[in-house]
Amino acid sequence: MKTDKYNHIFLRCCYGYAVSGMAVLVIGAILPSIIAEAGISFLAAGSLLSGMAIGNLSASFLFPVAVSRLGKKRAIFLITLFAPICLFILSLLPPFPIMYGAMLIYGLVRGSITILNNSAVNDIYGGKATSKLNLLHCSFAVGAFLAPFITAIFMELGFNWRSVLYLILFLTAATAVLYGTMDESLLNENSVNKIKGKSKNDSQDKSFLKSYSFYGIAFILFFYLGLENCINGWFVTYLQNTGVMSTTYATALVSFTWLVIMAGRLICAALSTRLDKSTIILILSLGSAACFFLLISTKSLPLITASLLGLGFFLSGIYPTCIANAGPMIKGSTIGMAVLTAISAMGGIITPQIIGAIADRVGIVASIGVLYVNVFFVILLSIINYRKHHKKNQLLE
Template identity: 40%
Template sequence: MWYAVGAFLSPFVTMLLMGAGMNWKTILRLLAVLTVLIVLSYATMDYRKIEKEEKKETGEEHSQAAAPKEKFWFLKNTGFLLAVGALFFYMGLENSVNGWFVTYLKSTGFMSASLATVMVSVTWIMIMIGRIVIANVSKRVPPAKILAVISTLQFASVLILVLANNTAMAVAALVLLGLGMAGAFPTTTAFTGDLMGNSPLGMSVFTGIGSLGGILTPQVIGVLADKLGFQAAILFLVLDAFLLALFGAGALRYATNQKIQVERP
C-alpha cells in the first residue's frame, strides 16, 4: 500500500523539485541519501518482536508430525512453477510501466510529456484503489480465481493501450491496467504460500525469480527499442502480458484440478 503511495507521489515531487531549479544530478544525489537512510533504518531496527513470533510459529510447526521433504521439492510442484511464471511476467510488466510508459505515451503523438507523466501516477492511484477492493474480495474469493482475472485484465489493458489512437482510449487502458496490477503480487504470494506452507527457502526462490522479470524485461525493451524502434519494442510488453495471462489461467486450472484454492474451507 505505502509502496503505491510513494510511486504515485514521486513523479509530482520530482516535477516540483525540477520546477524549483534542481537539476537531475541533484535529485539523484537526494535519492542516494534516502537510500542510505533506508539501509540505516533496517540496520538499526528492533527485530526482537518479529523473532519471537517466528520462534513461536516454528515451535508450533515442530509440534506437528510431518514427513521430511527434499530441499527443493517445490521446484517439482506445477502450481509453484505457474505462480513463479506469473510473478516473473508481472514484475516485468510493472517495472516496464514505471520505466518506459512515459516515453511510450509521448511517442504516440497524441499525449503531451506532462500528461504522460501524470498518467503513470493515475495508474498508481488505481492500483491503490484496486488493492483496497481486492483486500475485501479476497475474503470471499480464493487467490487462484483472483489471479486468473487480474492477469487477463492486465493483458487486455496493455493490448488496448498499444492499439489506442487517442488520449481517451489510452487513459481508459491505463485505469484498467492499474486495477489489474493492484493485487497481482500479494495474490500470487498468497497462492504460493498456500501451496508451500510458507517455506522460507521456497518463498526466497519465488521472490528471487520474480525479481529477475522486473530486471530483464525493461532491459530487453530497451535493446529492442535501439534496434527496431520504440513502437516495435513495446510489442514485447504485449507478449509479456499475454504470458502473464497464460500463467494466471494455468494456476486456476491447476487449482481446480487439485481442488485447492477454489472453495474456502
C-alpha cells in the first residue's frame, strides 16, 4: 500500500519536472516573437533569460526557508501557483520591469520544483533512489522536448505564441494542484533533521575551499551552464536569423535536441560504471566542442541539424558527471554544494545577457561566436581535471 503511495508522489514529481522542462524551453521558443512584438532589444531579451536564472538560483536560499515555516506541501503549492500568473503577465507584454520581475519569480518556481523533486524522491526511496532519480531527470528532458515541438506545431497550424503560452499556463496550474494534494506524511522529514544535525560537522571540513580541483570543476560548470542557457534561450532566435531554415524547423530542431539529451544522459549513466568521471567529462567536452565549431561554421542545413543534435548529446552528461566528480572533494558538505552551485549558476546568469548586449551591436548570428570562449575554457579545465586525477592515481599506485 505504501509503495503505491510512494509511486503517486513519484509520478507527481515526474509530471512537475516535465512541465518545468516545458516551461523553461517555451520561453526560448517564443522569444523571437516577444522581441518582435514588444519591440525590445536583444540586451533586454537576454536580461529576461538572466532574470530567470537568477530566480532559479534564489530558490536555493528561499525555498528551504519557506519549507521550514510552511512544510513541504504547502510551500511548493503556494510557490508553484505563481507560475501560471507569471505566464499570464508575460502574455500581456507589460512594461519591461514587470516582465523582468515575472521572469525572476518564474525562475524561483523552477528552482523550487527542482529542490522539492530531488529531496522528495531521496526521502521516500532512500538508498534505492538512484534509478528513480535518473527517471525523474529524464522527465524534465521529455518536457523540454515537447515545448518547442508543440510550439512548432501550433505555429504551423496558424496559432500565435500566446496560444502555446496559455497551454503551458494550464499545465503549470495543474502542477500546483498535484503538489498541493500529495500525501506529505510519507516524506521522511527525519532526513531533513539529520542533515541539519550534521551541518555543523560538515561545515568544519572546508579543505575543498583550498583545492584547485574543486574550483576547476566549479568553473567547468560555470562555462558549461553559460553555454547551455544560451542554447535554451537564444538558439531558436539564432537559427532563425541564419536564414537557412524556417522558424518552425528551428523550433522543432531545438525540441528534438532534447530527445538526444535524454538519450545522452542514459548512456553517460551506463558509462559511469566503466570509465572514471574525469575521462567522461573530457570526452564530452571534446565532443561538444567539435559539434559547436561545426554548427557555427557551416551554412548547410543537414550539417547544422547533425551538429546541434550532436551538441545536445555531448553536453547532456557534463553537469551530473561534474557534480559526481566533485562529491569526494566536498564530502557531503552543505557549504561545498552551495559554493559549487553558486559559482556554476553565475555562468548561466551572466552569459545570456552578454550575448544579448553584443547582439544589439553586431547581430545575434555574430554574437553567438562569443560562446567559443565558453567552449575553450570547458575543454581547458576538463584537460586539467583529467591530468590531475590521473596524476593523483599514479601517486597512489
